[in-house]
Amino acid sequence: NSQLNNSYTFENYIEGDCNRLARSAGYAVANKPGTTSFNPLMVYGGVGLGKTHLVQAIGNHIKSNNPDKFVLYVSSEKFVNQFIESLKTNNVQDFANFYLLVDILIIDDVQFLSGKEKTQEMFFHIFNHLHQSGKQIVMTSDCPPRDLKGLEERLLSRFKWGLTADLQSPDFETRMAIIYKKMQSDGIHIPDNVIEYLAYSVDTNVRELEGVLISLIAQSSLNRKEIDLELAKAALKHIIEDVETEVNLDFIQKTVAEYFQVSLDSLKAKTRKKEIVTARQVAMYFAKEYTSHSLKSIGYHFGGRDHSTVIHSVQTVSDLIDTDKKFKASIQELQKKFKVKAV
Ligand code: ADP
Ligand code: MG
Numbered sequence: 348n349s350q351l352n353n354s355y356t357f358e359n360y361i362e363g364d365c366n367r368l369a370r371s372a373g374y375a376v377a378n379k380p381g382t383t384s385f386n387p388l389m390v391y392g393g394v395g396l397g398k399t400h401l402v403q404a405i406g407n408h409i410k411s412n413n414p415d416k417f418v419l420y421v422s423s424e425k426f427v428n429q430f431i432e433s434l435k436t437n438n439v440q441d442f443a444n445f446y447l448l449v450d451i452l453i454i455d456d457v458q459f460l461s462g463k464e465k466t467q468e469m470f471f472h473i474f475n476h477l478h479q480s481g482k483q484i485v486m487t488s489d490c491p492p493r494d495l496k497g498l499e500e501r502l503l504s505r506f507k508w509g510l511t512a513d514l515q516s517p518d519f520e521t522r523m524a525i526i527y528k529k530m531q532s533d534g535i536h537i538p539d540n541v542i543e544y545l546a547y548s549v550d551t552n553v554r555e556l557e558g559v560l561i562s563l564i565a566q567s568s569l570n571r572k573e574i575d576l577e578l579a580k581a582a583l584k585h586i587i588e589d590v591e592t593e594v595n596l597d598f599i600q601k602t603v604a605e606y607f608q609v610s611l612d613s614l615k616a617k618t619r620k621k622e623i624v625t626a627r628q629v630a631m632y633f634a635k636e637y638t639s640h641s642l643k644s645i646g647y648h649f650g651g652r653d654h655s656t657v658i659h660s661v662q663t664v665s666d667l668i669d670t671d672k673k674f675k676a677s678i679q680e681l682q683k684k685f686k687v688k689a690v
Pocket of ligand 2: 398
C-alpha cells in the first residue's frame with residue numbers, strides 16, 4: 348500500500364508563477380525517478396500552498412507508469428510514530444528493512460522530525476541507503492532547509508544535494524484558474540463577477556480558497572439561492588474572521604474599467620479622452636469612498652497624479668450624481684459590486 352491519494356494529480360494541479368519551478372521539477376522527477384539531479388527533491392512552502400498535492404501527484408504519476416515500483420508516501424509524523432512504536436516493541440530492524448525496500452520515498456513535512464534525534468538518525472541511515480541505490484527521495488517542509496531548526500547538520504546538508512524549490516502564495520490569475528478548475532470538476536456554475544471577487548478576496552492560500560468555495564456552494568443549496576455576489580460576500584464574512592471590509596483598489600480599477608469598457612492601463616495613463624476621464628474619475632471616487640487609501644496614495648495608483656486631481660475627481664463625480672439621473676444609476680450599479688460592509 349503506497350498511502351497515495353489518487354485524487355492528487357498533475358492534471359488538477361494548476362500551474363502558475365507561484366509554483367512553476369517546483370511543479371516542473373516535480374514533473375521531471377515523476378518521469379525519471381532517481382535519475383535526474385533532483386534527488387532529493389525538496390519542496391517547501393507555507394500551509395495550504397499545495398505541497399502535499401504536488402508530492403502525491405509525483406507518487407501517483409510514477410505509480411501509474413511503473414506499477415512494479417514500490418512508491419511510498421508517508422507523513423513525517425507517521426514516520427516518527429512508527430519508529431517509536433518499533434522501539435517499544437523491539438522491531439527497529441523490521442522498521443528499517445521495510446523502508447530500505449522502498450523505490451520512491453515521499454516524506455511529507457520533515458520539519459516534524461525536528462528535535463527527534465533518534466528518528467533523525469534512522470532517517471539518515473535510510474536516506475543514505477536509498478540515495479546510494481539510486482532511489483528517489485521527495486520531501487516537503489514548511490520552511491527552507493536553512494531554517495529547519497532542530498535538524499542535524501549532516502541531514503540538512505543532504506537535503507541540499509538535490510533541488511530545493513519553493514511554493515509561493517497563489518497569485519490572482521492562479522487563484523482564478525483554481526476556482527475555474529474546481530467548478531469544472533464539480534459541475535457547478537459560478538458567475539464571473541463572483542469568481543473574480545473570491546479570487547481578489549481570498550489571497551492567503553489554496554486550502555482557504557477551497558474552503559470558501561465549498562461553503563459558498565453549500566450555502567447556495569441550503570438556502571436554495573443561486574450563487575451571486577451578495578451570497579459570496581455573506582459567505583466570506585462567515586468564514587474568514589478578519590475578512591477585509593475594505594475593497595481592494597485593484598478590484599475597483601478593474602471593475603470600473605470593465606464597466607466603462609476602457610482598458611485598465613488607460614486609467615493610469617495620461618490620456619484625456621472623455622470616456623476615459625470619466626471612468627478614471629469614477630474609479631477615484633470609489634477608491635476614496637471604499638478604501639482607506641489617502642488622496643495621495645490614490646493619485647499615485649492612478650498614474651502618479653497629485654492629490655488635488657483626486658479631490659477634483661471626487662467632487663466632479665458627486666456633482667454628476669446630483670444632477671445626472673442616468674449617471675447616478677450607473678454609479679449605483681457599480682456600488683453594488685463594492686459594498687462589502689453592507690451585507
Ligand atoms: P500543503 O500540503 O502545502 O499544506 P495541500 O497540498 O494540502 O497544501 O493543498 C491544500 C489544498 O489546495 C488541497 O486541496 C490541494 O488540492 C489544493 N491545491 C493546492 N495547490 C493547488 C494547485 N496549484 N492547483 C490546484 N489545487 C491546489
Ligand atoms: Mg501538507
